[in-house]
Amino acid sequence: MSKQTGGTPFTPHSTTSGMIGGGFYDANSAAQWKAIEAVLPLVNKAAASLPIEGTGTVGLADFGCSEGRNSIAVMQQALAILLPRTKRPVQTVHSDLPSNDFSKLFLTLGAGRQKAFDSEQVFSAAVGGSMFDQLLPDSSVHLATTFNAIGFLSRRPVDSLPGYILPNGPSTARGNGYVSEEDRNAFADQAKRDVGAFLKARSRELVPGGKLLVQVFGGNEDARTCDGIYDLLNDAVLASVGTGDIAAETYDRYYQAVYMRTLAELTAPVTKDRYGASGLFQIEDTKSYEVAVPFNERYAADGDLDRYATDYVNFFRAFTEAVLKAALPATADRDRLVDRIYDRAVELLKANPERYPFRYIAIAMLLTRTG
Numbered sequence: 001m002s003k004q005t006g007g008t009p010f011t012p013h014s015t016t017s018g019m020i021g022g023g024f025y026d027a028n029s030a031a032q033w034k035a036i037e038a039v040l041p042l043v044n045k046a047a048a049s050l051p052i053e054g055t056g057t058v059g060l061a062d063f064g065c066s067e068g069r070n071s072i073a074v075m076q077q078a079l080a081i082l083l084p085r086t087k088r089p090v091q092t093v094h095s096d097l098p099s100n101d102f103s104k105l106f107l108t109l110g111a112g113r114q115k116a117f118d119s120e121q122v123f124s125a126a127v128g129g130s131m132f133d134q135l136l137p138d139s140s141v142h143l144a145t146t147f148n149a150i151g152f153l154s155r156r157p158v159d160s161l162p163g164y165i166l167p168n169g170p171s172t173a174r175g176n177g178y179v180s181e182e183d184r185n186a187f188a189d190q191a192k193r194d195v196g197a198f199l200k201a202r203s204r205e206l207v208p209g210g211k212l213l214v215q216v217f218g219g220n221e222d223a224r225t226c227d228g229i230y231d232l233l234n235d236a237v238l239a240s241v242g243t244g245d246i247a248a249e250t251y252d253r254y255y256q257a258v259y260m261r262t263l264a265e266l267t268a269p270v271t272k273d274r275y276g277a278s279g280l281f282q283i284e285d286t287k288s289y290e291v292a293v294p295f296n297e298r299y300a301a302d303g304d305l306d307r308y309a310t311d312y313v314n315f316f317r318a319f320t321e322a323v324l325k326a327a328l329p330a331t332a333d334r335d336r337l338v339d340r341i342y343d344r345a346v347e348l349l350k351a352n353p354e355r356y357p358f359r360y361i362a363i364a365m366l367l368t369r370t371g
């Protein structure tokens with residue numbers, strides 16, 4: 001990994017190579033779907049008001065699609081509203097980092113015949129690139145969306161985060177670490193700059209009057225979506241520092257460049273000048289909400305601790321493993337060490353499940369491209 005602040009071994013303007021592929025993300029993202037389901041009324045509202053008079057192709061694009069199960073389900077929802085409104089051909093685009101595993105997405109789409117959308121009017125494509133760059137032609141998109149993705153920052157704003165593995169710091173309940181105020185501010189600022197860059201890129205791609213729905217995990221005055229899961233990963237990684245498997249210096253430099261925003265932090269770049277995107281969009285709707293987490297509900301119902309611990313750890317392993325692995329020296333034992341860390345997380349959770357309560361807080365804004 002580069003020693004430069006902001007440098008990562010990943011695609012420019014990204015800080016991860018993506019989720020665990022091979023079907024693992026799709027199989028472990030029921031909680032993310034719950035967070036998407038709660039904003040489907042905003043998808044409907046957007047699809048019902050897209051500016052689709054005229055001729056040519058109508059464009060729908062989802063950024064940060066991962067393996068596609070949730071992304072395709074959102075497109076199906078938007079198409080159910082859109083197709084009765086127009087005879088124009090529709091191009092759906094699923095976009096993620098070039099290093100994302102797109103194979104499951106193509107299989108689910110039903111290559112060639114668009115089985116997933118069951119319409120000869122719909123043509124699908126996948127595009128690799130960072131969502132913080134323009135990825136599609138000017139004025140080619142009518143509806144753009146992103147779900148559970150824009151919290152992954154475009155760059156590492158500090159070189160090391162010695163007291164914890166996430167910029168938001170530990171939960172108040174667990175308190176197993178620290179993040180200085182200065183570092184915290186650097187991440188908060190980066191998160192706003194990222195929204196500014198995202199808005200700028202999408203503003204070029206969207207037609208005037210086009211809609212942009214931005215939804216992501218975050219925090220409110222009560223809880224944050226990092227509480228519990230990152231406390232547990234931090235404890236598991238520290239256990240490997242304790243055994244000497246991970247050097248203290250490696251721990252200092254390792255962090256997940258993910259930031260839990262509040263709704264105010266998400267919307268600020270839409271209106272504030274300093275993020276380069278003010279005036280490009282008008283805010284139509286916002287939402288800050290919490291969803292029930294499927295693995296929590298299941299555990300409450302059946303009390304099966306083994307199953308709970310496996311589901312809980314697989315959930316966060318899907319989106320943290322790539323970054324943890326890249327932070328460790330590339331030794332012959334690295335894959336086994338990664339396995340041991342997540343196995344340790346399962347053990348720690350089973351020993352003290354009440355120590356790591358997890359809640360899913362999410363935020364969203366629906367915007368219209370001005371002009």
Ligand SMILES: C[S@@+](CC[C@H](N)C(=O)[O-])C[C@H]1O[C@@H](n2cnc3c(N)ncnc32)[C@H](O)[C@@H]1O
Pocket residue numbers: 013014015016017018019029032033036063064065066067070071095096097100129130131132146147148149150152153154319
């Ligand atoms: C937690 S997954 C969300 C997947 C899907 N949208 C969902 O809600 O289930 C986050 C996705 O964002 C992608 N991602 C992270 N940084 C990105 C970037 N800079 N540009 C594009 N995609 C990015 C990751 O590769 C990953 O597939």
